[in-house]
Amino acid sequence: MLTTPTPNRTHQPHTTSTEPDLETRMALTEAAMTVRLETAALAVDVSTAHILTTPIDLEDIVRVPDAIPEAPVDLYPTPVAALLQRAHQRLLTGGWCKDTLVDEDGARCMLGSIRAEARGDSGLESSAVAVLLDAIRRTFGDDVDSVPSFNDAFARGRVPIRMVDQAAHLADARGL
Known part of the structure; x- marks a missing residue:
């Protein structure tokens, strides 16, 4: 009689995956990172414990003027030129912005x-803006639509501030 070997049919139980889910892995990673950070912080504390430091006195670093400087006297005798000069000074001291x-x-x-x-003197304001626009167009061409559009075209205030100063010179030359 011929016997054929029977395959080994041992029953292997169905096992579920023992790999942790995402939440568990993230919690384990966070715990491991916390331990590593605490260890690193302790190492820094130990390594720098021997360094002597003295507190910094901010009065040695930060200097504040004793008095607020007075506004400069108008150099220009004409009202529009003097207004543009004051506007220029305001931009220098108070800062320039756009938009x-x-x-x-x-x-x-x-x-x-x-x-x-x-x-509040709208006539004086209007005259100063007209002279400023003229000064801008003399330098940058007639394509400039308005003072605000010119101002907003720049990322930094160097050129716009300089143009206000040039407009003051132009107004003085015109006797405005």
Whole structure:
């Protein structure tokens, strides 16, 4: 009689995956990182324990003027030139901004500084803006639409501030 070997049919029990789920892996990773960070912090504390430090006295570093400087006297005898000079000074001391007349820090755009220095005199303000636009167009061409569009075209205030100063010179030369 011929016997054929029977295959070994041992029953293997169905096992579920022992790999932890995502939440468990994240919790384990967080715990491991916490231990590593605490160990590193302790190592820094131990390594730097011998370094003597003295507190910094901020009065040695930060200097505050004793008095607020007075506003400069108008160098120009004409009202429009003097207004533009004051607007230029305001931009230098108070800061320049774009996309708004006055930003949250108090910095002003070209038009905002003229408006502030005109102190409600709309005729004087209008004359100063006209001279400023003329000075801008003399340097940058007739493509410039307005003072605000010129101001907002720059990322930094160096050129706009310089143009206000040039406009003051132009107004003085015109006797305005």
